[in-house]
Amino acid sequence: MTNAGTLKSKKLIYAAIPVWGKSNSDLNSTYLVRAVLQSLVKGSNLHCGSLGMPALGCGTFGFPIKDSCEAIMKGINSFIGLGCGSMLTIHLTESDPKTVEGFKSALESLQCSRTNDHNEIYFVNVFICIMPVIGRVSVILKKADITQENVDVIVNSSNQNLDLNTGVSGDILKAAGQSVVDECNQPGDGVVMTKPGNLAAKHIIHMVGQTKSKDIISSMLKVFKMCEDHKIQSVSFPALGTGVGKLCAVDVGNAMVTAVEEHIKMTKTTSLKDVHIVIFQTTMFQDFRKSLKKCKKKTPTVKKTDIYSIVIAAKISASQGGSVAPTQQPSMCLAGACRDVSFPKVEVEVLGCCSSDLANVKKLVDDLVTKEWKLHQISSPYLALLLPSEKQAIVALSRSLQVCVSVSAPDKATVSGKEADVLTMVLQIEKDLQKAKERATRQEEEKRLWKTVRWEVCDREAWAELDPSVSIDLEHALHKKEQLISYTLQNQTYTVNLDKLERTDRNGTIARIKRTLKAEPPPKWDRMDNKTLDIVDLSPTSEQYKKVQANFLQTSKDPTTIQRIQSKDQWQRYALQKQVLDEKYPHNKNEMDLYHGTTAEICRKVNSNGFNRSFCGRNATLYGNGTYFAKQSWYSCNDKYSNPDAQGLKYMYQARVLVGKPCLGTPGMVEPAPLDPNNPYSGLHDCAVNNVQNPFIYVVFSDAGAYPDYLISYKASL
Secondary structure: OEEOOOOOOOEEOOOOOOOOOOOOHHHHHHHHHHHHHHHHHHHHHOOOOEEEEOOOOOHHHOOOHHHHHHHHHHHHHHHHHOOOOOEEEEEEEEOOHHHHHHHHHHHHHHOOOOEOOOOOEOOEEEEEEEEEOEOOEEEEEEEOOHHHOOOOEEEEEEOOOOOOOOHHHHHHHHHHOHHHHHHOOOOOOOEEEEOOOOOOOOEEEEEEOOOOHHHHHHHHHHHHHHHHHOOOOEEEEOOOOOOOOOOOHHHHHHHHHHHHHHHHHHOOOOOOOEEEEEEOOHHHHHHHHHHHHHHHHHOOOOOOOOOEEEEEEEEEOOOOOOOOOOOOOOOOOHHHHHHOOOOOOOOOOOOOOOHHHHHHHHHHHHHHHHHHEEEEEEEOHHHHHOOHHHHHHHHHHHHHHOOEEEEEEOOEEEEEEEHHHHHHHHHHHHHHHHHHHHHHHHHHHHHHHHOOEEEEEEEOOEEEEOOHHHHHHHHHHHHOOOOEEEEEEOOEEEEEEOOOOEEEEOOOOEEEEEEEEOOOOOOOOOOOOOOOEEEEEOOOOOHHHHHHHHHHHOOOOOEEEEEEEEEHHHHHHHHHHHHHHHHHOOOOOOEEEEEEEEOHHHHHHHHHHOOOHHHOOOOOOOOOOOEEEEOOHHHHOOOOOOOOOOOOEEEEEEEEEEOOOEEEOOOOOOOOOEOOOOOOOOOEOOEEEOOOOOOOEEEEOOHHHEEEEEEEEEEOOO
């Protein structure tokens, strides 16, 4: 893997594949499957949202189209089985129309669903849409949630007032947040652009929904013009007119593709590259797919130089009613493999003088079998996460012990046979399930840690992020205060010195490493781009303002202004400390919204640098030398804590405070009391309070233990 050079992609992956016919064909396909799988894994490790590859093996390498397609699909399915990401779009691009048609036929014959006659669903839905590029603009049909689209623009089809709060429009506005709803109230010719709010897109374009095909075309052309004015490259549309408009998928599909074609004809050079049609309902997706195939047949014959795209959207979802989303898609079907296990049958022929004697013998034999026979039910969400090697071991043990294993659902299995052998089988399965649980737990921990902490290594004067599996090992070693830790990655063994922050490979080459905090900001924050601090004035009509105001008014006067403090540095420190506390006390309410009164001068310091214990003692230190917070705002309104400025304004923070397990505060205390006074290694409490049974005042001794969420300004009492 290298940088992409002058290409527009972020990285370039090189895959070595064999030439067809020079060795066994099965072996050639195996190598190609491995090349596809490893390429996808590399892309996933970079957290790529999409990856493009040609029809690997075809052309110079001589692979038949069907064999190439089967190998690529096996590689994709194996990748999905690794649970490397929740959504990855894989583009199979090819310039030869004959190869594209071959792939289309092969894909349709493969029927890439994962449901069989035994109702075994392996949580993977693969949806395929093949369309030509229209004048260098790719039209991509996707089955997904449009609010999760990571594009330049998401289009919201709304009512005349652009405030429709039902259907897809309601989902978009709810996910984006109140600030976007407020911003929609602006003049526009049926089309308005706003900020994305909490969405991953860069903008939202709100358009008035239409109920006729020609009006849909007209509205889309307005959207495309706005996209060109803002140099937009990618835009996602919902299924326009299929909700309130009640238009059928065929008419809407025709209209949307026609709009793209007309825009390309009217525009000499376009900034647009990708137009996504995003549909959530499976039935509607299939209807649109059929409709777009018909649209393709109407298009003129394409030249050999035209580009075709095969877009495969693979989404991993949780089972119906399972509590854990599987992260391991099985490459072998455990239910089918167990069903194929055959057992020797024994026929016993009994001869007797009368039927009553034969009946007695039969009863004795039945009683012996019943006494020895045992049935055991297994129910676990981790059954679907077993590795292929673990499944193969279960099948082999079933065959050798002559024990029947029946998988009736992705999370349910039944083991039956001789009691002692059933016990042996169950112990082995439970041992494998425990391993699967530990793998799933570690993966969840890796994902959680990846949001807050990244370990990086200096590679050729540039910092590169280490793999999440390495980051978590380094993080654990750091908290255990270990000096040295070794790990192996891609057959290379490294030793890390955490004191010197250096990594050494087996050749003795030393590279610097560093630990970087990467806490995700709260979803209600506005986009900050390159800013590290932003103080946002809340609109009195916004939901956030009303919520903070309501809490404040319970015990205090009506505020003049409420500002949200968005400090990246402070938030990262606070979020990391909260994560540690949540891991320490997973069932405890570790965070509270509390109040802190202060002055205009100190507000500026807190906004920039956070709460500082050096300010303590300015008012009182009755419960320790820390930063003081109150459960209700009236206490912090006292002039002793919140002095009015020259304009008569007073200031108070509604802060997030990590309280964890508190202890009783005492004068002069500089840190919380030990959890166990008789054990110096037991650790400390997390804060101090005025009353352990019914606390009202909280004292925090760690500057990162509180975050100034909102700054409330209000008039002093006359």
